[in-house]
Amino acid sequence: MSAARRSGNDMITYTVMGEEIGVYLDAVARVVETGDDDALASIARIEVPGMLGAVRDALAGHAPDERGRCPLCRGRRLPWWRGQTVPCRFYRAIRDRLIPPETGRRHTLPDGVGTPVRPAGGTG
Numbered sequence: 001m002s003a004a005r006r007s008g009n010d011m012i013t014y015t016v017m018g019e020e021i022g023v024y025l026d027a028v029a030r031v032v033e034t035g036d037d038d039a040l041a042s043i044a045r046i047e048v049p050g051m052l053g054a055v056r057d058a059l060a061g062h063a064p065d066e067r068g069r070c071p072l073c074r075g076r077r078l079p080w081w082r083g084q085t086v087p088c089r090f091y092r093a094i095r096d097r098l099i100p101p102e103t104g105r106r107h108t109l110p111d112g113v114g115t116p117v118r119p120a121g122g123t124g
């Protein structure tokens with residue numbers, strides 16, 4: 001298979017997967033916004049663990065390499081010797097979305113609820 005054809009198939013797969021993810025996220029958001037207590041409890045028990053795993057897996061891929069650079073973000077626009085140091089833009093974006101910098105923690109969680117987000121691969 002040629003590189004161009006492979007690239008085209010990859011874009012189709014990307015588009016289909018993106019649509020599937022969008023439909024899934026919209027469905028979860030709809031339940032969160034309009035669902036009753038039973039529906040919310042179901043989302044929390046069934047869907048949230050998978051979402052947490054997805055975020056953790058995504059962050060793990062952006063853990064620093066032996067040079068202190070993100071292995072996924074380095075080299076995208078910069079030469080390898082000037083690669084993205086950690087925390088990279090992706091890592092910062094996830095952190096800022098989950099724990100807005102102005103609050104230092106997710107403001108919607110009641111006091112004492114939740115666990116701190118630890119860097120992927122960290123020891124503590």
Ligand SMILES: [Zn+2]
Pocket residue numbers: 061062070071072073074088089090091
């Ligand atoms: Zn990265």
